[in-house]
Amino acid sequence: MDEFPPAPNVAGVSLDGSKVFIISAAENAALCRSTGIEPAADGSAHPIYYYIATQVAMGKTVAGVCETCEFDVADGPMMGSSGVSFRGPLMVGESYKVTGEILSLVRKQSRKLGVMDVLTYRLRLHPADGGDAILETDNVWVLPRKELAA
Amino acid sequence: MNYQVGDALPPFVIECVSPEAMKQWAVFLADPNPIHLDVEVVKAMGLGDRVINQGPINVAYMMNMLMAAFPTGRIETMNSRFLDNVYAGEKVTARGTITAIDGARISCEFQLDVDGGSTVNSGTATVLIG
Numbered sequence: 011m012d013e014f015p016p017a018p019n020v021a022g023v024s025l026d027g028s029k030v031f032i033i034s035a036a037e038n039a040a041l042c043r044s045t046g047i048e049p050a051a052d053g054s055a056h057p058i059y060y061y062i063a064t065q066v067a068m069g070k071t072v073a074g075v076c077e078t079c080e081f082d083v084a085d086g087p088m089m090g091s092s093g094v095s096f097r098g099p100l101m102v103g104e105s106y107k108v109t110g111e112i113l114s115l116v117r118k119q120s121r122k123l124g125v126m127d128v129l130t131y132r133l134r135l136h137p138a139d140g141g142d143a144i145l146e147t148d149n150v151w152v153l154p155r156k157e158l159a160a
Numbered sequence: 161m162n163y164q165v166g167d168a169l170p171p172f173v174i175e176c177v178s179p180e181a182m183k184q185w186a187v188f189l190a191d192p193n194p195i196h197l198d199v200e201v202v203k204a205m206g207l208g209d210r211v212i213n214q215g216p217i218n219v220a221y222m223m224n225m226l227m228a229a230f231p232t233g234r235i236e237t238m239n240s241r242f243l244d245n246v247y248a249g250e251k252v253t254a255r256g257t258i259t260a261i262d263g264a265r266i267s268c269e270f271q272l273d274v275d276g277g278s279t280v281n282s283g284t285a286t287v288l289i290g
Binding site: 045056096 | 181193205223228
């Protein structure tokens with residue numbers, strides 16, 4: 011890896027959001043049906059809102075996160091993995107806010123993708139009126155560095 | 161219900177991945193990435209000849225499989241790896257197996273397969289049974 015410049019030093023960059031995210035009943039119903047199921051009758055939202063709510067209400071857009079990593083979103087970031095730990099269900103009609111940060115950006119070389127940066131960031135979803143996070147998620151994206159290809 | 165380590169979970173099948181759902185999800189995710197919306201962009205990027213399902217939709221299919229398998233439970237943790245793309249029109253099946261039981265906590269491994277193709281997502285989860 012000595013022949014490549016290091017990845018930008020972005021660990022610790024805040025992804026705290028200022029938006030309030032509310033899971034609407036109508037959107038939850040449409041989302042559930044788009045995945046082949048009916049919405050729950052007990053007021054809980056589809057758990058995939060862990061990803062949606064944190065992405066939409068974090069402090070940067072997807073393009074903004076890429077820009078922080080000195081990567082053009084048009085070059086095609088790819089999802090590598092996503093993990094989540096829930097402390098309770100997400101509820102329709104509840105208001106949530108996001109805190110989080112970039113954990114690391116590591117430059118690697120892959121036989122399939124060439125030079126790439128592996129971005130790991132952590133987001134937490136809290137009740138909008140304060141309190142402990144109801145979930146924490148770590149996402150890993152792969153940012154192919156075409157400009158560094160041999 | 162009586163669960164046992166090694167039990168296969170009932171599969172969850174999507175007969176035909178919908179490009180209309182991708183349009184909805186572009187709004188849900190506030191992410192208008194054209195590889196999910198415009199086949200010409202997909203072709204230009206050399207990624208295939210059909211629009212590509214958003215990764216979180218694939219996770220949702222696997223969650224649906226877990227929720228159907230454990231109707232009194234809730235997902236406590238879930239980790240999934242994205243191995244390949246799912247394209248519009250494909251049939252996909254989410255499958256899982258129980259790997260451990262610790263009181264009310266059931267551990268599973270799961271995967272999402274494209275019909276006639278490869279595994280496109282895989283991972284592990286724990287479910288708390290109520």
